[in-house]
Amino acid sequence: MQLLKERIVKDGVAIGTEIVKVDSFLNHQIDVLLVDKIGEEFYARFKDQKIDKILTIEASGIAVACSAARLFGVPVIFAKKSEPSTMVDGTYQTEVKSFTKNKSSRICVSKNYISAGEKILIIDDFLAHGEALTGLADLVGQAGAITVGAGIVIEKQFQGGGDQLRQAGLQIESLAKITAIKDGVIYFAD
C-alpha cells in the first residue's frame, strides 16, 4: 500500500535494526483518515470471503479494526491483556510473549463473543515474530471458530513470524512489509 509506505518513510522513526516507531500516526496519535484508507485496503483484500467478526487486540489494533469492520458490516472484538495471575472466568485465554517488551502476558476474549463455526478475520497493527497473531488465532481455535485470514498494517518480515504462519497455511495480508532497518533507513519488500 503505497500511501502507507510513504507515510512510514516520512513519519516513522527507525530505531536500531529492529524497531520502527509509528507513534505519530498509528499507535499513539492516530491519523483517522489514513486508518480509514487502511481499512478500505483490508476490505479490498478480504471482501470475497465471508467474515462474521473481526478480532484484534488492545490497544493499537482497535482503530484499524473498526475502520475495516464498518465496511464488512461486522462487529469488532478486541482481546484484552491481563496479568498472568489474574483470574478470568468465562474467557478463552492464551499466553503471548512480547519480544519488544521481553515479557509474557495473558490475552483473553469472553466466550460470549466468539462462537463455534464463526469466520474470524484477525487485524493487528504489527506482525514481527508472530506471537500476538498466533495467540489471537489460538483464541479463535479454542472457540471452535475459523480464522479466515489476518490483515496486518506493518509486517517486519525480517523477524520471520509472517512467513512461518503463511507456511502453516494462514492467509496474511500485510500492507507494508519491511525487509530491513539499517542506519535509520527503512527498506520495504517490492
Place this chain on the structure above:
Amino acid sequence: MQLLKERIVKDGVAIGTEIVKVDSFLNHQIDVLLVDKIGEEFYARFKDQKIDKILTIEASGIAVACSAARLFGVPVIFAKKSEPSTMVDGTYQTEVKSFTKNKSSRICVSKNYISAGEKILIIDDFLAHGEALTGLADLVGQAGAITVGAGIVIEKQFQGGGDQLRQAGLQIESLAKITAIKDGVIYFAD
C-alpha cells in the same frame, strides 16, 4: 441519546448497585455502527467549538474517539497506561486511581502530540468518580493546552465525578446518564 439508552437497557448488564457491563457493544465487542452514531452525537454537541485534537485513553475510548475525530477532521491521541514503576521519558504523566479495579496506574502522553495552546476535546466511554477524566485534563494542562470539554458515552451520575467537574467549570456532554442501578434495573436521568 435515546438509541444508546435503549441499547444499554437491552444489552447492558447491571451488576450490584455500581456496575453496568456494556461488553457486548462498547468495551470488548464493539458495534461500530452504534459507535459511529455516538461519534455523530459528540460532533453535534461540540461542532461550534474549535477542536484541534481529541484525547482519549486506551483501550475502550479509542473506537468512539476515532468516530468523532473523523467528523471533526482532527487526529486522536490515546493516553497510555503504564505501571507506576515504568520510566517514561518525554511524556506528560499523571496518576489515576481506578475505583472498579481498586488500584492506581500512571497514564502518559508523549510531549510530541499535545502542544501549548491547542484546543483538546476529551472523549471516554465511562465517567464515574471522574478520576480518568481529571487525569486526562491534567495531561492537557501540563502541555499548556486547553480542555475544551469532555464527551462521555455513559456517565454514572450517582458516583458524583461528573457533577464535581462541571462545578469546576468543565463542559461535559454525557450521552447516557445513569442515576441508579438497583435490582438489575438501570435508571436514567430525564
